[in-house]
Amino acid sequence: MADEPDEVPGLDVPVTMFEDVEDLKAKVVHLTAQLEAIVGGRGSEPGDALAEGEKAAGGEAVDESGDEEEWQYPPFILxxxxxxxxxxxxxxxxxxxxxLVPGYLAEPSADARWCHLWWEHPVAIARLHAVWLAWQECTDPASCGYTGPSVWHRDHLDPALRELRGSSGPFAGCTKGEHQVDHRLPGLVPSAWTHAED
Incomplete structure (x- = not known):
């Protein structure tokens, strides 16, 4: 070919450098597949990017259609x-x-309310479920590292407890020995929560 030089310079490159390059290619492919899975893949399955990337990198495509389930967003419990x-x-x-109760909730008071029948308060269920989902993620070092528990306390538990136990929270009408749910239920359900028939 005309584009090739007449003389090829001799390069003294260690073999381990080629192995390092291949390792880096594999890591890039893996990270790309993870990113695709997180953002939704835009028309492809999460494993497709990994398989295509490995083929392009000269590796074998891994069949991931086995036992692993596809990751889904957590449900909103209500x-x-x-x-x-x-x-x-x-x-x-x-x-x-x-x-939560034995580890984080002290005796209820006027400034820190709690209802022993908290599961009868939909607002409490929604907030506590969100805190629980965050706890599951933030206590896993694989997903959050070692700062996960600190993040969970600061970003999830503390704000949720302030809202739940505050004087205008869902337990506002519940006092020691008394339970009251009706004070927090709205008269009309917002249309976003129901599908009215026309």
């Missing part, structure tokens, strides 16, 4: 229907009563 709602609420009650 929009679930039975039996999913019941299962999610049961798991939430176990976490709140087993972890």
């Amino acid at each position: 929009l679930l229907d039975p039996p999913e709602y019941d299962d999610e609420l049961r798991a939430l009650i176990e976490w709140v009563e087993g972890v």
Whole structure:
């Protein structure tokens, strides 16, 4: 060919450099696949980018259609229907009563309210479920590193407890020995929560 030089210079490149380059290619492919999975893939499955990238890098495509389930966004508990709602609420009650109440909730007072029947307050269910989902993610060092618990306390638990236990929170009408739900339920359900038939 006319474009090739007559003389090729001799390069003394260690073999390990080529191995390093291949390792970097594989890492880029893996990170690209993770990014595609997070942002939705735009028309492709999460494993497609990984398989295509590995083929392009000269590697073997890995069949990921096996036992792994596709990742889904967490559900908003108040929009679930039975039996999913019941299962999610049961798991939430176990976490709140087993972890949150004994570890984080002191004796209720006028400034820090709590209702022993908190699961009868939809606002409390929604907030506590969100805190629980964040706890599951933030206590996993694989997803959040070692700062996850600190982030969970600062960004999730503390604000949620302020809202729940405050004087205008869902437990405002609940005092020691008394339980009151009706004070927080709206007269009309917002249209975003129901689909009215025309």
